[in-house]
Amino acid sequence: MLFFSKRKLRVLVLVLGIAFLIAATTRAVIQFQLGEEVNHYNTYFSTHKDSLHDIYDPLNIKQIPYETINVLYENRVMEEGQRQKSIDWSKFAYVSYATEPEYLCNTVILFEKLKQFGTKAKLVVLVSKDLLDSENSDQIVCERLLERIREVDSEQVVIKLVDEIAKPKDSTPWNKSFTKLLVFNQTEYERIIYLDSDAALFDSMDELFFLPSYVNFAAPLTYWFISESDLQASYKERRSDNKTPVKLESVIKTLNTRAKKGQPIYNHLPSLPSSLVFRSGKIAKEITESNSLLANLFKLRRGTTSSRVKFASDIMVIKPNSLTFQKIAQLLIPNSWGQKEQYDMDLINDGLYNLKEIINSQFLLFRKLRSAFVPEVMVLPFGKYGLLTGSVRERFHHELMANDILGYKKSQDATGPSLDSLVANCKYIHYSDWPINKPWLYSSFDELKCKPKDKNEELDVEMCKTWNSILQGFWDSKHMCQA
Known part of the structure; x- marks a missing residue:
């Protein structure tokens, strides 16, 4: 009896071993074939991009330079000037939200500046109903601040009272950040520029309303997760002659020439280096793993193996969509309640716009029918x-x-x-410098003023001077919140 048991066990082990070997071999063959296909299409889009129409590169996430964004905007303004196609600014909106009085104050500042910069778009703020509750000690302050927001422009400003979305049993400063996701449901607008209100604004960003029509979502990247070795790897990946990085100016020149002529630009846009998206650097391997049976059994957790960079959520360009919001409200938010340290940015990147999953789904669709794939996302330049x-x-x-x-x-x-010129180049700077708090949590500017570690070190002095000039701007603008 023992003999037969041992024999059966050896047979079982042998069968399992053969099955594993077959599975591993099959997987290796699939990965090799997919790798060859990936290489083919990368070469194809590189060599044929000038002649392609309505066929888009599915294997890359595209970055769009500011200069090209601006050309697209100038083209649109020119069309309006020639009365070929008027701009209905009521269909465009800057949107922010507030669940605390201090954020209402900074919304006043943002809206005042946008008005000064000449935007004609709607200025929308989503305000938590709790701020106006009679039991809220800040009710009177909040009512006064809302009146100041209305005074920016009674026709241009839209105030919406909303039910805030707060994470249960969470006492962190970010537990109400899910409220910003209501922006995806503002479907009366064709395109929205969402802005966190804890930021400094230095210019209009109207040009972002006129990104290519197929773009449903665009945002800068979380560049602060990039290391020096990551950056060097990204340069190496894009080198034209194996020695020097590709110069951006030549890429922009081609893009702008095409944009001015009304020619397609998507396949000419700079691609986000795959080394920042696929941690192994092997696209075929990670696409195969994403589509494995095991991965499909745990779809809700597929975003947990993240790329080196993600989309930031402090500024986003969005085409609101009721189906997208339905997914957020009915699936993604409830699933996030049980996840520690998961907030709005994590939900957006893991549930909606995971970079690896985007390329995976783009390529699968493209392989079925080339013309069916149309890109939906784009990366904005974080320096701007x-x-x-x-x-x-x-x-x-x-x-x-x-x-x-x-x-x-x-x-x-x-x-x-x-450093001064780099900062002056940026239109929107987020107050984020942990462990330093938001500027309004200090009673005076002197409490958080930067002091150089070495007064004899020129860059140290310059860094503090530039940092102070940004934060001083908040104090100089606080008077806008006064009645």
């Missing part, structure tokens, strides 16, 4: 739209700020651009 105040005092981040189309380099002199 998405800096953190903390980056001003992070030396390595200065190189990132100067080369915000990742994998490509801008032509510079030996010393590179000054």
Whole structure:
């Protein structure tokens, strides 16, 4: 009896071993064939991009330089000037939200500045109903601030009272950040520029309303997760002659020429280096793993193996969509309640716009029917739209700020651009410099004023001076909140 048991066990082990070998071999063959297909299409789109129409590269996430965004905007404004196609600004909106009185104050500042910069788009703020509750000690303050927001422009400003979305049993400062996801449901607008209100604004961003029509979502990247080795790897991946990084100016020149002529630009846009998306650097391997039976059994957790970068959520360009919001409200938010340290940005990247999953789904659709795939996402340059105040005092981040189309380099002199010019180039800077709190939590500017560690070190002095100028701007604008 024991003999037969051992024999059966050996047979079972042998069968399992053969099954594993067959599965591993099959997987290796599939990965090899997929790798060959990936290489083929990468070459195809590189060599045929000038002649392709209505066929889009599915294997890359595209970055769009500011200069090209601006050309698209100028084209649209020119059309309106020639009365070929008027712009209905009521269909475009800047949107922010507030669940605390301090954020209402900064909304006043943002809206006042947008008005000064000449935007004609709607200015929408989503306000938690709890702020106006009679039991709220800040009710009177909030009512006064809402009146100040209305005074910015009674026709342009839209105030919407909403039920805030707070994470249960969570006492962190971010537990109400899910409320911002209501922006995806503002379907009366064709396109929205969402802005966190804890930021400094330096110019209009109307040009973002006129990104290519197929773009449903665009945002800068979380560049602060990039290391020096990541950046060098991204340069190496994009080198044209195996020695020097691709110069961005030549790419922009081609893009702008095509944009001015009304020609397709998508396949000419800079691609986000795959080394920042696929951690192994092997696209075919990770696509195969994403489509394995095991991965499909755990779809809700597929986003947990993240890329080196994600989309930031402090500024987003969105085409609101009721189906997208339905997914957020009915699936993604409830699933996030049980996840520790998962908030709005994590939900957006894991549930909606995971970079690896986007490429995976794009390529699968493209393989079935080329013309069926139309891109939906695009990466905005963080040096123009998405800096953190903390980056001003992070030396390595200065190189990132100067080369915000990742994998490509801008032509510079030996010393590179000054920190002042890099910051002056940015339109929107987020107050984020942990462990430093938001500026309104200090009673005076002197409490958080930056002091150089070494007064004899020129860059140290410059970093503090530039950082102070940004934060001083908040104090200089606080009077806007007064009645």
